[in-house]
Amino acid sequence: MLSSPAALSSANGDPLEVLQRVFGYPSFRGPQEAIVRHVIAGGSGLVLMPTGGGKSLCYQVPALCRPGLAVVISPLIALMQDQVEALQQLGIAAAALHSGLDPDESQKVWRHLNAGQLDLLYVSPERLLNGDLLERLSSSPLALFAIDEAHCVSQWGHDFRPEYRQLDVLARRFAQVPRLALTATADPRTQADIRERLQLLEGEVFVASFDRPNIRYLLRHKQSGNGQLLQFLEEHRAESGIVYARSRSRVERVAAELQAAGFDAIGYHAGMEAEARRQALQRFRLGSGVVVVATIAFGMGIDKPDVRFVAHVDLPKSLEAYYQETGRAGRDGLPAVAWMAHGAADIPQLRRFIDDSGASEEQKRIEHGKLEALIAFSEASGCRRQVLMHHFGEALAEPCNNCDGCLEPQQRSDCRVAAQKALSAVYRTGQRFGAAHVVDVLLGGNTEKIRSLGHDQLGVYGIGKELDRSQWRALLRQLVSLGALVSPAEAKGGLCFGAPELVQPLLRGEQQLALVLPPPAKEQRRRGVAASAGESAVVNDEDPLLRALKAWRREQARLQGVPPYVVFHDRTLVELAGVRPHSLAALAGVSGIGSAKLERYGEALLEVLAAHGAGIHA
Numbered sequence: 001m002l003s004s005p006a007a008l009s010s011a012n013g014d015p016l017e018v019l020q021r022v023f024g025y026p027s028f029r030g031p032q033e034a035i036v037r038h039v040i041a042g043g044s045g046l047v048l049m050p051t052g053g054g055k056s057l058c059y060q061v062p063a064l065c066r067p068g069l070a071v072v073i074s075p076l077i078a079l080m081q082d083q084v085e086a087l088q089q090l091g092i093a094a095a096a097l098h099s100g101l102d103p104d105e106s107q108k109v110w111r112h113l114n115a116g117q118l119d120l121l122y123v124s125p126e127r128l129l130n131g132d133l134l135e136r137l138s139s140s141p142l143a144l145f146a147i148d149e150a151h152c153v154s155q156w157g158h159d160f161r162p163e164y165r166q167l168d169v170l171a172r173r174f175a176q177v178p179r180l181a182l183t184a185t186a187d188p189r190t191q192a193d194i195r196e197r198l199q200l201l202e203g204e205v206f207v208a209s210f211d212r213p214n215i216r217y218l219l220r221h222k223q224s225g226n227g228q229l230l231q232f233l234e235e236h237r238a239e240s241g242i243v244y245a246r247s248r249s250r251v252e253r254v255a256a257e258l259q260a261a262g263f264d265a266i267g268y269h270a271g272m273e274a275e276a277r278r279q280a281l282q283r284f285r286l287g288s289g290v291v292v293v294a295t296i297a298f299g300m301g302i303d304k305p306d307v308r309f310v311a312h313v314d315l316p317k318s319l320e321a322y323y324q325e326t327g328r329a330g331r332d333g334l335p336a337v338a339w340m341a342h343g344a345a346d347i348p349q350l351r352r353f354i355d356d357s358g359a360s361e362e363q364k365r366i367e368h369g370k371l372e373a374l375i376a377f378s379e380a381s382g383c384r385r386q387v388l389m390h391h392f393g394e395a396l397a398e399p400c401n402n403c404d405g406c407l408e409p410q411q412r413s414d415c416r417v418a419a420q421k422a423l424s425a426v427y428r429t430g431q432r433f434g435a436a437h438v439v440d441v442l443l444g445g446n447t448e449k450i451r452s453l454g455h456d457q458l459g460v461y462g463i464g465k466e467l468d469r470s471q472w473r474a475l476l477r478q479l480v481s482l483g484a485l486v487s488p489a490e491a492k493g494g495l496c497f498g499a500p501e502l503v504q505p506l507l508r509g510e511q512q513l514a515l516v517l518p519p520p521a522k523e524q525r526r527r528g529v530a531a532s533a534g535e536s537a538v539v540n541d542e543d544p545l546l547r548a549l550k551a552w553r554r555e556q557a558r559l560q561g562v563p564p565y566v567v568f569h570d571r572t573l574v575e576l577a578g579v580r581p582h583s584l585a586a587l588a589g590v591s592g593i594g595s596a597k598l599e600r601y602g603e604a605l606l607e608v609l610a611a612h613g614a615g616i617h618a
């Protein structure tokens with residue numbers, strides 16, 4: 001399937017011209033252009049960009065603009081295969097070397113390599129470091145090295161791979177070749193590690209915004225049963241999506257329920273046979289409208305651009321995990337939904353997981369802190385995206401208007417008196433107990449701890465029966481997020497007063513305080529399934545032309561044995577259905593149609609369009 005060394009690789013070509021002619025995109029996105037020009041000029045660096053931000057083009061365009069072979073190091077065979085197929089569709093001479101190839105295929109790649117016929121070579125780190133490949137590369141002109149998923153070099157990252165550490169060899173042996181490391185994992189410790197390890201301390205660092213504006217965040221108070229989930233999915237029938245659940249047994253139960261409700265649902269967790277897992281992944285990749293119900297084991301290697309929703313039926317373990325998991329939705333930039341049902345009942349269980357994890361006390365405190373941040377996010381009033389971005393160190397000036405906080409303003413209650421009571425309880429018990437005990441005191445609980453400390457003798461004992469436990473916990477968390485209460489490391493989880501200027505006005509009841517509290521536990525159970533507005537992504541599948549284009553694409557994909565999105569992304573089909581071009585020249589103006597795809601599919605597309613009366617008004 002390798003094309004001839006098509007005159008695509010034009011040394012010192014203009015990047016914008018390459019972007020338009022080869023990839024069919026009108027313009028670069030965010031920092032792409034700066035990165036591409038930097039690499040073309042011979043520079044190295046680190047790229048931090050969220051999933052779906054467009055990292056691949058940052059090295060693919062320079063690969064075509066610089067003379068010589070571009071080597072892309074990637075840990076994930078499935079992703080490599082996808083990228084190579086997609087590049088070949090664009091008429092680019094790309095190939096991959098990894099352990100999944102049979103000897104014949106691998107020999108063929110070597111032949112092309114030796115003949116200098118490749119523009120891009122994808123390779124796993126093992127294949128690069130073992131055997132003759134490095135030697136071979138030393139004698140070829142090289143355009144660049146791209147190190148994808150670069151966080152794998154770091155032990156702090158979540159996906160450490162020892163082979164990645166040996167990639168420092170690139171800087172030593174190929175000092176003149178630009179090295180571009182790319183990752184979606186942004187925390188500073190990992191960044192520093194990558195730069196040091198790959199000897200990029202002098203290279204540039206390019207940071208794209210981590211906001212994903214096309215993802216709509218919708219959070220729901222969890223009710224018992226899966227009625228809410230079914231209702232949400234009902235609005236997304238025939239769309240591809242992922243439902244994350246905490247445990248294997250939950251996965252199996254939810255998958256069975258969805259199947260019973262007529263969804264094309266499959267379960268996925270680490271307890272399944274490798275073959276069954278592979279098949280599930282394959283069905284998800286190739287199909288449309290498949291819903292995978294999964295534990296977090298389903299993650300790395302999902303590169304499908306048209307995942308329209310990610311739903312959490314249980315709380316994830318941190319905001320970092322939430323961001324990463326929801327980030328698998330909408331990589332193609334089209335509207336997608338991150339939906340989550342969260343309930344106070346999840347929280348004690350998650351706390352127990354941490355306590356029983358066997359980690360060091362220090363580590364447990366860090367984990368508890370991360371969990372608290374997640375809970376605060378789920379209980380935040382106002383814009384979710386602002387809270388999320390704030391957590392990642394980015395300020396979002398305006399509310400996003402694309403989350404439940406913005407779209408469905410919640411009812412706030414006047415919490416002035418409740419806050420006075422909570423602060424008094426913290427003060428009277430000596431500013432050294434955690435939220436659990438403070439709430440016990442407010443509710444007038446009859447615990448051993450209360451009796452032995454004599455806290456049932458305090459004036460604040462039992463003064464807070466108007467709220468329930470989860471509401472008091474929520475209130476305390478919000479007082480923490482306001483800075484009125486703090487939990488310094490040496491207090492080991494105990495709460496004490498923050499700065500007096502924050503505490504005093506609240507304690508004296510002089511400051512207005514309107515907060516969103518979770519509904520009382522009893523009411524949550526009674527309310528049943530509540531209707532909610534605006535859960536449907538805005539992809540209009542009703543358009544018969546769009547349906548026809550999708551059917552045509554499915555057939556093409558089937559004939560070639562590639563996923564449909566390798567032929568064309570949804571985005572391109574949506575644009576085609578909207579613009580309804582009636583000539584090859586007009587087709588070329590559609591985003592995602594470059595010269596190779598125009599030549600290959602142009603006539604066929606015009607036929608589909610003509611059969612649907614397109615062109616009449618063009």
Ligand code: ADP
Nearest residue numbers: 025027028029051052053054055056057305331
């Ligand atoms: P990442 O690797 O950062 O997760 P990708 O490189 O897979 O993201 O890009 C995500 C999607 O965005 C792909 O479908 C890609 O074709 C598309 N894309 C990237 N850059 C552009 C651009 N400048 N114009 C239009 N589409 C783009």
Ligand code: ZN
Nearest residue numbers: 383400403406
């Ligand atoms: Zn918002």
